Amino acid sequence: xxxxxxxxxxxxxxxxxxxxxxxxxxxxxxxxxxxxxxxxxxxxxxxxxxxxxxxxxxxxxxxxxxxxxxxxxxxxxxxxxxxxxxxxxxxxxxxxxxxxxxxxxxxxxxxxxxxxxxxxxxxxxxxxxxxxxxxxxxxxxxxxxxxxxxxxxxxxxxxxxxxxxxxxxxxxxxxxxxxxxxxxxxxxxxxxxxxxxxxxxxxxxxxxxxxxxxxxxxxxxxxxxxxxxxxxxxxxxxxxxxxxxxxxxxxxxxxxxxxx
Ligand SMILES: C[S@@+](CC[C@H](N)C(=O)[O-])C[C@H]1O[C@@H](n2cnc3c(N)ncnc32)[C@H](O)[C@@H]1O
Numbered sequence: 001x002x003x004x005x006x007x008x009x010x011x012x013x014x015x016x017x018x019x020x021x022x023x024x025x026x027x028x029x030x031x032x033x034x035x036x037x038x039x040x041x042x043x044x045x046x047x048x049x050x051x052x053x054x055x056x057x058x059x060x061x062x063x064x065x066x067x068x069x070x071x072x073x074x075x076x077x078x079x080x081x082x083x084x085x086x087x088x089x090x091x092x093x094x095x096x097x098x099x100x101x102x103x104x105x106x107x108x109x110x111x112x113x114x115x116x117x118x119x120x121x122x123x124x125x126x127x128x129x130x131x132x133x134x135x136x137x138x139x140x141x142x143x144x145x146x147x148x149x150x151x152x153x154x155x156x157x158x159x160x161x162x163x164x165x166x167x168x169x170x171x172x173x174x175x176x177x178x179x180x181x182x183x184x185x186x187x188x189x190x191x192x193x194x195x196x197x198x199x200x201x202x203x204x205x206x207x208x209x210x211x212x213x214x215x216x217x218x219x220x221x222x223x224x225x226x227x228x229x230x231x232x233x234x235x236x237x238x239x240x241x242x243x244x245x246x247x248x249x250x251x252x253x254x255x256x257x258x259x260x
Pocket of ligand 1 (some may be wrong): 111138153155157161
């Protein structure tokens with residue numbers, strides 16, 4: 001796919017036509033003990049450009065400002081004993097309350113959550129607003145998660161030291177899907193996961209690099225043959241590397257075939 005900002009390739013149709021309203025920007029609220037983390041890498045490249053163009057906006061809420069004692073304590077030891085500390089429900093609740101009115105999902109990044117996938121990313125990219133709670137220590141008191149009916153999301157089966165990196169990952173995936181952020185409107189559609197398959201192999205110039213040549217079909221200019229080759233490669237790679245994805249894709253394909 002092409003990660004080229006749209007404005008690098010010419011103006012968008014909304015600007016050309018002058019009448020279509022620009023899509024509403026995505027508002028992103030981040031509740032964190034480390035607000036200085038943001039926008040971080042999201043201030044560069046495509047996401048950074050989109051931020052400066054107003055395609056998304058960012059508000060960070062410093063959870064520590066809601067601590068009630070003079071030491072600005074945000075955590076305490078777990079009831080029942082055990083290692084580490086837990087983020088206090090009263091402090092986290094006050095931080096959540098500060099983002100009001102809130103028009104979209106409230107997401108807590110946690111290894112216990114539903115593992116993020118491209119379908120979830122697409123759903124989040126269609127929201128008007130996202131609020132993300134970054135955990136630290138051993139995590140957040142369960143009662144505040146229950147009280148706010150928070151959506152729990154994981155970025156994979158490993159443990160980070162805080163939710164900030166997970167938030168950056170989720171947001172990077174979401175922001176690139178916002179209207180006008182990627183150059184070519186089709187560029188997202190061919191990517192891994194979008195059709196239930198991993199991506200086919202990619203090649204660019206030179207056609208012969210150190211004796212390794214590009215598959216001939218890609219030089220043929222025959223669009224149907226290129227598409228068929230790519231599909232076959234994507235299927236083969238998915239079958240070999242990701243049996244979990246492959247079984248879902250194969251079932252869908254069989255279903256389509258049976259429908260005629
Ligand atoms: C050290 S971790 C806590 C791990 C927790 N005690 C457990 O065993 O599940 C601190 C914080 O990092 C974030 N975090 C760690 N790994 C994550 C992952 N894989 N996905 C999303 N967030 C993660 C969460 O916000 C979590 O509250």
